[in-house]
Amino acid sequence: MTPTASTLRELVAFPSVCGEPNGAIIDWIETFLARIGARIRRIPGDRPDASSLFASIGPDVAGGIVLSAHSDVVPVAGQDWTADPFVLTERDGRLYGRGSSDMKGFLACMLTSAARAATRPLKRPLHLAISYDEELGCLGVHSLLRALDSAGTEVDGCIIGEPTEMRVAIAHKGKIAFRIICRGEAAHSANPFLGRNAIRLAAGMVEALDRLQEHIRATETHDTRFTVPFSTVQAGLIQGGCALNIVPDLCTVTAEMRLVPTQDGAAYLTWLKEATAGVIGTVGGGTITLEVMNAYPGLNSPPGTDICSLALHEAGQNSTTVIDFGTEAGLFEEKLGVACVVCGPGSINRAHKADEYITRSELDRCDLFLEGVVDRLCQ
Known part of the structure; x- marks a missing residue:
């Protein structure tokens, strides 16, 4: 195996599922980086059993380039894998x-580039940022970015290595995940008119989400770079009721918005809050509250940044693209003020599925790409 493929084998062996303790994989990466002489900061997470890493190689000066990856993966429960998902298995290249595509492949390439950089006469530093719980909505990177901001960290650009098939992406949508909590009044189902059915309240709010979607489609300025050129909203989960013969007094709808980069979603949340009065009036009582669970901004980076020009050159491309999935890039831009691109090996179409894979040639191409990045830091 190449050094990168060998490292990927080690990384895949850690079942670093989002929401679970990640100490084992972070320990392994920290040991790897310490062995090559990197300056390492282990940053405690916002939950006690998780942490992030920030490592630097080269001169201890401002500037340099950040390579960023998350260490977590989505669960495998309920998926029909043809081999152990936590044992790297090769078939036909x-x-x-x-996690081979999303995104331990890039993480393995990062570590290979770090080992090479440690032997090179860098004039600017190479930084590595490794987060956790990205798969839960970019949760873990917040503590990492706070620590870097508090330390006054200044960098020239950041490459987020999510799987883009090595295309250079400069934009993606943001996200708001929220709950609609509907409270009614319980009663015996023999006379349901004595209660207030929370599921009816929830059904009214699901219809309101549909009306909001049509409002967005009709009024929002469309961004034709995206497959769906406007923001979207949809209900993903509904939980309510405890027994068939009880009028339910609680029902929760969990929903999300995927927002074009020019939208922050505040006006749409206000629209939904205003819609609650009509729903409550139709049912004849009850309460409805909205609770934001998590949010991250979109990315909308101009194509003329230095990091974009560098990425395009090393990727051998002439034009940028956009992606339909979210990443931590918008948070890096928002919290640190650093220009970002998203570019990494593998395909998002293979992620989150059984038999997720990456090819040797994709890893080789990314290794060559990052070798060019390290070369630039020597100039």
Whole structure:
């Protein structure tokens, strides 16, 4: 195996599922980086059993380039894998394993580039940022970015290595995840008119989400770079009721918005809050509250930044693209004021599925790409 494929084998062996303790994989990465002489900061997470890493190689000066990856993966429960998802398995040039594309492949390439950079006469530093719980909505990177901001960290650009098939992406949508909590009044189902049915309240709010979607489609300025050129809203989960013969007094709808980069979603949340009065009036009582669970901004970076020009050159491309999935890039731009691109090996179409894989040639291409980045830091 190449050094990168060998490292990927080690990384895949850690079942670093989002929401679970990540100490084992962070320990392994920290040991790897310490062995090559990197300056390492281990940053406690916002939950006690998780942490992030920030490492630097080269001169201890402002500037340099950040390579960023998350260490967590999505669960494998309920998926029909043809081999152990936490054992890297090769068939016909494909390396199968959970996280191989999303995004331990890039993480392995990062570590290879770090080892090479440690032997080079860098004039600017190479930084590595490794987060956790990205798969839960970019949760873990917040503590990392706070620590870097508090330390006054200044960098020239950031490459988020999510799987883009090595295309250079400069934009993606943001996200708001929220709950609609509907409270009614319980009663015996023999006379349901004595109660206030929370599921009816929830059904009214699901219809309101549909009306909001049509409002967005009709009024929002469309961004034709995206497959769906406007913001979207949809209900993903409904939980309510405890027994068939009880009028339910609680029902919760969990929903999300995917927002074009020019929208922050505040006006749409206000629209929904105003819609609650009509729903309550139709049911004849009850309460409805909205609770934001998590949010991250979109990315909308101009194509003329230095990091974009560098990425395009090293990727051998002439034009940028946009992606339909979210990343931590918008948070890096918002919290640190650093220009970002998203570019990494593998395909998002293979992520989150059984038999996720990356190819050897994709890893080789990314290794060459990052070798060019390290070369630039020597100039």
